[in-house]
Amino acid sequence: MEWKGYENEVTRQRIFDKFIEFMGKFAELKVVVALRDGFIMTTPFTICGSAFLLIANLPIPGYAQFMASIFGSNWTDPLNQVAGATFSVLALICVLTISYKYCEAEGCDAMMGAVMAMSTFLILTASYIVSKSGEKIGDVIPKMWAGSNGIITAIIVSFAVSYIFCYCEKNKIGIKMPESVPTGVVKAFSALVPGLIFFTGAAVIYTLCKVLAGVTFPELIFKILQTPLQNISDTLLGGSVIAGLQSILFWAGIHGPNVVGGVISPVLTANAIDNQHLLDAGMQLLGNPQAKIITIQVNDVFIKSGGCGLTLGFLIASFLCARSQQLKPISKLSFVPGLFNINEPIIFGLPIVFNPYLLVPFVIVPIIAMIITYSSIVLGFMSPFSAVQVPWTTPAIISGALLNGWQGVIVQIVNLIMATILYFPFVKLQDRVYLKEETVNKTAG
Structure with missing residues (x-):
């Protein structure tokens, strides 16, 4: 029975290795690289267009009437002109x-x-x-x-x-x-x-x-x-696959957000722009069955808050329980970049890459965040997103408020609390391993 279990483990490892090898080669294909880099080049246009759309549609009660009283009823025309271009x-x-x-x-x-x-x-x-x-x-x-x-x-x-x-x-x-x-x-x-x-x-x-x-x-x-x-x-299954695949690849040393984003970002952006067309036609997005739920903002702002894998939750959990000299310093150094959704220091510095203790939460957390975010839109708590985007380095809470008001903030906070709770036992396990290693090294020294 033990030999059979070992044989199954070897087979699973081979399948996983083949998958990672395939995705590595896929990420290096000329068309994938061109698609990724080309779509990244559209960022100035989408972000600048978003800024003007945001000014035209700030989610503040009475804002539109106030602006119209100052600049006239057509005050949004030049702003929409930028969005149109x-x-x-x-x-x-x-x-x-x-x-x-x-x-x-x-x-x-x-x-x-x-x-x-x-x-x-x-x-x-x-x-x-x-x-x-x-x-x-x-x-x-x-x-x-x-x-x-x-x-x-x-x-x-x-x-x-x-x-x-x-x-x-x-x-x-x-x-x-x-x-x-x-x-x-x-x-x-x-x-x-x-x-x-x-x-x-x-x-x-x-x-x-x-x-x-x-x-x-x-x-x-x-x-x-x-x-x-x-x-x-635009389905929960599709969104969960996107969220999970990004993390699996990143854990394996391949920049998952770049690889998956290069392929899926054009489609998710199209979803958001379709929603903008509904608004432009005078329709609402909240409760509108025609509105797309999973857009580029769901992935960038709610599923990758703090970086791929929602690692800001990992850092908070680390502050709560870490005692090892290896985990505490790297968590402190990674926190400020993490606030701006840059998590490479913790991904490669801890590392999370090829770390068996952190694979499960690193993949499961963003999938659950996708379920929470998707559900909040389907149930009508949060509105589907229009074409308005924020720079990817915008910190959580601020980005949620800009895109969806206080409801966006609440969903981001819930996702962050969920991430912290799920990461906590795995952080404690990782910390115990590091403490044991430090004790052994200290004794040997």
Whole structure:
């Protein structure tokens, strides 16, 4: 029986090692790295857009009426103009940033590749809108598809164009110019052939989609891929998988939030922007069955409060019970960064990475935080989130208040108390291990 138990343990370890090896390789894929880094480049746009949206929609009773009495009834127009030029064109921004990062990593002309991708995306997108009266208005870029609804299309176009562009450049497929011609002119002419490939292909795809399906390519992708992905992410199971997977990977030494976030952040951001569209249409989010529950704010502000794994709860538990000279100093040093959601000092300094004593709470705590946050929105205690975001370094309590008023603060506090309680017995166990080691070392010395 003992041998069988050992055999099972070895099998489980092998499966886990294979999983970690697979995720490590996945994290290093060019497309994953480009997607992650490209989406990180959109941060200034989403944060700045959020700041203006927040000013326009501060959750303070009487605030809107007070501002209107000073600046007039249209006081939010310039603020919404900024939001419209950031959130509402997020797919366009993603096309540029993801393509740029992919081409840059390949050592190719990143700017030219990014602009080619943007033009290709625009060819695939409708150049008209239909008014409420049914009138077709042309020569416009519909923000409906240049924004959150077009994000998956933007990702597909970015990778397709970047790959072909880099292939052409590396294999010198293009118009060759004499050596005396300036470098800028040479680059421009070398892009002619891949440009013809992209634009012709995009025109053919646009025509086929319109003739066969009666929609544009972004609309088709939205129905086939993006809507199911958003629906899956907007479930308690989907949210729990996201929360748990981030922690499992980070525990194994792979930056889980970066890997998982690189893939899922565009979808969660699209969920938040969809909610903003509901608000813009004059609807409420609270109690609205159309509103998405799991958005980028749920993951960044409530599930990773204090850092991935809600390690601020670990630090508080450590202050309450730690006596070892190894745990006490690292907890003190990690506390201030932890307040600003930076937990690498405790992740790698303690470490939590590959620490068998802390694997269970490090994975379970964020999953339970997801359940608490999800339930608070479903039950109507807290409103679903709009496009407003806060910088990821904003401390807990402050971020909750900015995003959802006192209800957001309460949910963050509940999550933090839960994290502290669940971490406590494991921190005590870790502390006893360290104390034993220190006693042995002191005796040996």
